[in-house]
Amino acid sequence: MFAERFAPHGSIDGHSVSQTLGTFSMDFWQVFLRETLQNSWDAREDPAGGVRFSIDAWRLKAAQFDALANGLLRERPPGALGGLLEAGDPIEVLTVTDSGTHGLGGPTRADRSSPDRRDFVDLVRNIGRDPAKGFAAGTYGYGKAVLFRASACATVVIFTRTIVRGRPTSRLIAMALTGPYDLDGLRHTGRHWWGRPDREVGAEPLIGQVAEEFAELLGMRRLTGDRTGTSIMVLAPRLDEDTGLRDVVETLAQTAADYAWPHLTAAPGARPALRVAFTCGGRAVPYPEPSSDDHLGPFVEAYHHCLRLLEGDGVPVQRWPWNIQEINGSRPQQRLGVLAWRTRLAGAVGAHERPPAEVALMRDPRLVVEYHPVAPDPSGQVITGVFVADPRLNDFFAAAEPPTHDRWQPGRAQRERYARNPVSQAINRLEGVFRDRRVVDPVDVTQTTDQVGVTRLASLLGTLLDTQPGGTDTRIPEPGPTAGAAPGAGTWTDGGGQGGAATAAGGEPGGGGTSQPPTEPRRPGTPPPPRPRRGTVTVRLHTRPRLTMTDRGVCADFPVDLDNRSAGDGVVLIAEPLVAVADGHPERPDGDVPVTVVGWHSRTEDSVHEGECLTVTPGTAGAWNVRVTQPADAAVTLVVRQEAVTT
Known part of the structure; x- marks a missing residue:
């Protein structure tokens, strides 16, 4: 182990390094995923190529723990790391691996100049970001702080395979942070490295076959074959009391979908530029497929x-x-x-x-x-x-x-x-x-013989965006007879006549003088048959429907209140859906925009009448919803008309 001492001219301490990330506006593990993924993406080998990114979490097996506690980290600084390893119980780890990337190349000493990439010293030695690297995502050297803050003992093991002078090279080194402390009369920064002892820099990475074998012993096996990339093991991931290791991995998987979906998706026939995988305890942890996800x-x-x-x-x-x-x-x-x-x-x-x-x-x-x-x-x-x-x-x-x-x-x-x-x-x-978007005042619905009591659902009929209720005609007719009401109006005075026509002159239904079919003369002494009681139902159609999901898809429920005290022998109410068009005049739906009435649903009783018709008597419930299928690209309106019950 190499423990850094304060230089005579001063140094930065380990605690300060862990705080360089600053504050953030989201869950820590979301920040962890974003930072590590951005660094991996920025390090991709081919700007037009793809990257594989994976996170694996597990509890170390006995042999893996022994290789760590009694091998690589057998010397330990004061603090949490010693307490964890000396307890002798295998610890949990979380390993982040990328491939299809450059790996951590360049010099291993921060004081050596190089025309090549300096990824190793930027992650392992230096603090901060070199402005010469520009502003590509992942270039912030401060972001390495997430690795230490993710660990309960602020310790990570780094294994990388990269190309040095045209040849594959493997490197492995461990790092830990503590607060500053005194030892043997000297002040230490709290920054520590484990690797190959070196007189000048304190610790150099293990290299070549030794690095490969140690990575294998620790279970860092994602970098197979000769693929270049980097694997970082976080020791003892920091968990809340009510959070388990799998919970953390599930958060990481969801975060990858939420923030990396532009690279997790591709045009038809193409492969995504980013492929991700998540496991916990050897079992895969799924993540949403962005293209088919309802939210993404x-x-x-x-x-x-x-x-x-x-x-x-x-x-x-x-x-x-x-x-x-x-x-x-x-x-x-x-x-x-x-x-x-x-x-x-x-x-x-x-x-x-x-x-x-x-x-x-x-x-x-x-x-x-x-x-x-x-x-x-x-x-x-x-x-x-x-x-x-x-x-x-x-x-x-x-x-x-x-x-x-x-x-x-x-x-x-x-x-x-x-x-x-x-x-x-x-x-x-x-x-x-x-x-600057504004709600356009709802267009008044003119009461004519063809259109009365129509509900406006869309504030802007020019857009008709998924037919959510916007501005509506709030002038709901009050219950009670209305002389001269037109067919389909919000109130009616008579149930006779096709189309719910108002009472004709002389009080006879039939639409203004239409002759009645002849009847046979009644025999002398025969009592007249009982005359049907012509019914009257007052209908109040509310103008703000409620959208609901059903097994038939999205439907609109139009509330309808009935005053059926004068329904007589019965009145048939017929609900007719209309489709609002751009000029504000609803029309009957056609084959291009199919709309059907699912049924009448009582709001007070467990009663459903399928279809567009409801027979109303004085004993019928008075509060109903007319359920209408709701197309995805039209505003649906509704008209209710009535007919007398025929025998």
Whole structure:
């Protein structure tokens, strides 16, 4: 073991190294996954090639624990590491491995110059980030702090296979951090390394076959054959009281899907650029397939729209259900990025949850920076979008990120005083797209002989976004007779006549003087047959339906209240669905937009009448829902008419 001492001119202590990551806005294990994955992606061997990334967690077997405690780490500093290993019980480990990457190449000494990559010393020796490496994701040297913070004893073992002077080279070294301490009259920083003793640097990595064999002993076996890459073992992953090792791996797997889906998906016929695998105790831990996932799928689709526009294969468009547009800046006039978004049904959102409204922000190398909240949809729908920064401004957006890469902070990217900040412009204008959306006042529904009591469901009939209820005609007719009501109106005074026509002159039904068929004369002394009691039902159709998921898909439940005290011998109510079109005049559905009435569902009794008809008598329940199938691309309205019961 090599324990670093403070130099006469000063040094940074181990505790400070572990704090360089700073604060973060998400769960720690989410940060861990994002940082390690970004470093692996940044180290890919071929910029156009793929990367394999895996995380394996398990409890060390006896032989593995012995190789660690009595072999590599037989000398230990004061602190948590000694307590864990001296207890003699095998510990849990979590190993992160990538392949298809460069591995940790370059010199092993920080004081040696090299024209090649310096990945080994950047991870193992140095603190911070070399500005010469640019702002590609994963280039923050501060991010290594997640490795130590993930370990209850702040200890990791690193195995890498890389190319040095054209030949494969294997390296293995261990690192640990503690707080500063005094030993033998000297002050120590708390930074420690285990490997091959060296007079000048204290500890050099094990190399060649020795490194390969030790990695095998410890169970670090993901790097098979001659593949280059890196495997980092975190000793004793830090767990909460109510969190197990599998819980951590499940969080890591979900986080990979949530933030790396641009690389986990590919165009038809192509292979994803990133392949991931997660195991715990030797058993696979699944993760969602982004393209088919209910939550991530729309983001994937939005991302592909952005790519087409960025690459010149698409044009800005506002056509249901997508809005695809450029976000432009001023002074200078330039494209800041592209935005693709849509609204969709909130069917997967819990009844008491607010439908999410968020845009995935990203830049090169196309890992999601954050899901940025935007103004919610006025009609209560889910907003899903993706914003991709213009590649020409990538350095600005990268500079705006903290070491955790979990948000854009425009102040970090301010390069000149009073200069226009493209990151600030992009965020403000992106948010403005959603903030400036307004609910259009609902269009009044004119009561004519063809259309009365129609419910407006969409605030903007031009978009008809998944038919969530927006503005509606709130003038619900009150119960009670209405003279001269037109067919289909919210109230009726008579149940006779086809189409629910109002009472004709003289009180006889039949539509204004239509002759009745002749009847046989009654024999003398025969009592007249009982005259049917013509019924009257007052119908109150509420204008705000409720969407519900059923075995027939999405349906709209229209509440209907009945005043059936004067229903007589019975009245048949017939529900007719209509489809709202762009000019505001609902029409009967056709084959292109099929809409059917599922049935009448009592709100007070366990009673369901299938189909569009409900026979109402004075004893019929008065509170019903008319359930109508809800197409994905139309606003459904409803008319209820009535007919007398015929015998």
